[in-house]
Amino acid sequence: MDEATSIRALIVDDEPLARRRVREMLQGDADVEIVGESANGPEAVEAVREGNPDLMFLDVQMPGMDGFEVLNVLRDERLPLIVFITAFDQYALRAFEACAVDYILKPFDRARFERAVEQAKSRIRKERRVDLTQHLLTLLENLKQQPAYPERMAIKDNARIVYVKTESIEWVEADGNYVRIHTGKGSYHLLSTIGSLEAQLDPKKFRRIHRATIVNIDCIRELQPWFNGCYRVILHSGVELSLSRGYREKQSELLDGLL
Helix, strand or coil, X not given: CXXXXXXXEEEECCCHXXXXXXXXXXXXXXXXXXXXXXXXXXXHHXXXXXXXXXXXXXXXXXXXXXXXXXXXXXXXXXXXXXXXXXXXXHXXXXXXXXXXXXXXXXXXXXXXXXXXXXXXXXXXXXXHHHHHHXXXXXXXXXXXXXXXXXXXXXXXXXXXXXXXXXXXXXEEEEECCEEEEEECCEEEEEECCHHHHHHHCCCCCXXXXXXXXXXXXXXXXXXXXXXXXXXXXXXXXXXXXXXXXXXXXXXXXHHHHHC
16 A cells, blocks of 8 residues: 555554554554554644544543543544554443444454454545545536536648647638638638537637637627627727627627627
8 A cells, every 4th residue: 555545543542552562563564654642632632633644543541531532522523433442341332332443452462453453444445435436426527517628729730730729719710611710819720610619619708609700709899780680799809700690699698798
């Protein structure tokens, strides 16, 4: 398991020898990284908040603040999985009510400790898979809701390839089997139908205003009434285009914003 997926463990016990025993048993485990040790409850609370461990080996009986009080202080925060370690078996029921992954009685041997660790690993991996699956599903849903439109287009210009930023396109006109793309720096021929190009452009920025014309609405300076329900579309560059009556009806919200 690499650093990105290793299990971060915190050891909490008021007895130095008990902390050392847990640390020694974990040192040979390549999946577990010890991120801290705490000798009392307040230290444990601070370590959880600062270190965000995945797993905490928690002694039940500690002076001042016992293990259950530590969990009570942290009840509204992201808790690590808990393996309780104690010399007293009367706390077992409360431990499992607190959703502990395991409960180890002192003294314990390596086999018992490793069973607890493996159980914790299994739970953590399962939760991570669920989180990753949910993350991927959310990304896929966002992709469905927000189609990706190209930020730039590659256009062959004689013997060279010119990359044109989509946002720099001011307007497009049909030209036989091609479209001519107009930008502030020049114009370029692209082998495409105007309908095909329209499907590649973000409809929030680019609108079809004529069967042969697409315009970047950010480049429109004003609309002027013309004849038969048509409009002149004046761009900031001074170019004049025509908004035909049929497309005027389709682009009513465009008119609402500019008239």
